[in-house]
Amino acid sequence: MIDFHCHLDLYRTPHEVAEEAHRLGVGVLSVTTTPSAWPGTYRLSEGRSTIKTALGLHPQLANERKHELRLFDRYLPDATFVGEVGLDGSPEHRSSWSDQELVFDHVLRSCEEAQDKIVSIHSRRAAGAVLDSLDKFGGIRAPILHWFSGTRAELRRAVGRGCWFSVGAAMLAGAKGRALVHEMPRDRVLLETDGPFAQVNRNALRPIDVAIACRSLADLWSTDYEDAELMIGKNERTLLRLSTEKLDPTVDPDR
Template sequence: MTVPAVDFHCHLDLYPNPQLAAARCGASGAYVLSVTTTPKAWRGTVKLSRGHDRIRTALGLHPQIAHERIGELALFDALLPETRYVGEIGLDGSPESKPHWREQQHVFDHVLASAERAGGRIITIHSRRAATDVLDTLARRRGAGIPVLHWFSGTKAELLRAIDMGCWFSVGPAMVLGKRGRDLVAAMPRDRVLTETDGPFAAVRNQPLEPGEVGRALGALADCWGMDALEAGVTVLASFRALMATAVGGPSAKA
């Protein structure tokens, strides 16, 4: 029995050969959410999914470049009606990004407010060293949609708050290499856990992860859940299909 992989956070357009990366997705049968870092990249990234009915493209504005691309918010608003997926967005509290914290907050709140006005979206969110601030903003924008916290690395208390708020989580192979990441994964509700790669940025043994390369993450989930990797894959796929079936906004369930 073969279970299609779920890669809910992958930067297809940033691989050295994006067309080849997309073709590999199609050949593998993986379900992939191709995230973008700027609104200007969205249309070009959508083109990568043509002919591949298991690839969807999210409209994003990454927090690490929010200060450089804040002028693209109007374009974000114009494109939002064309998709039901938003990402990568969020906040980043790392030392190199903190000097632009005000711009990050403005962009994040604006994007969530736009999603809220549009009826909600499925949203993949960056929260490195900023989990509490991300959750505070989400609490003010409850109608923004369904938040999926990508590569969550907050505290256990922040995780419990996120769970209580109805957040989902995407877990990649790089996240589960250490005990802390595995402990966080073990505390996540299994019906709200998806897999991801964050390729080409995330790597295992210095090798960038390919789209859909989530086997190590499934192995860690299987260990946490007391099942084998195949059962873990079936569980993730069922959760993914449940998320896709939600009545969150956007042009259609297929967009």
């Protein structure tokens, strides 16, 4: 299985967490919050074929890091995956909204022009605005809405737009999260941890904890763990057909 949204570089012991995931065969999409973090975070994947690094500029940092868009453009040709990017409408970040929109539009335009990017998107309290932006850039082939928390109407709109959804144990622990996931098409659901920020029982989730989310999905889908794991594996292969490289080289996309 693959952790499709993990801040690998922000763990207290990132090399240890990266090695654990690689040793156990767990794929990781290691997202970054700033383009300047890309080179150092990328080094965590060296010698670890199951780990790929996404190039990002987090909306909560748009105001102070928008000047790093030049670095984003420099590194983008080397990045198949982009994230964490998006919009954040939380009260404490509304003052930077114009900068968030500037950064997100730049990112989406660049990804659309490149044609081969898979994008992991933050949409907290901004799902409608994120979908408006995606409508402007219809060439984004496989947008993944990370930890989606919008309304049911926004969820239906996202499904119609062709969005995917990465869900984790922390999201599935709450009633709202479970209700939203229950309405997501099962063939568009992926796993994530959002570690080290997301926690279960006060412990930061690690990539291997995608298994916790898979167990929760099995319960939500009224099936057993093995069937849920098979569905997730099929989804991963379908999504990765859209990219030019695979997170896990052992995955046969035609299987």
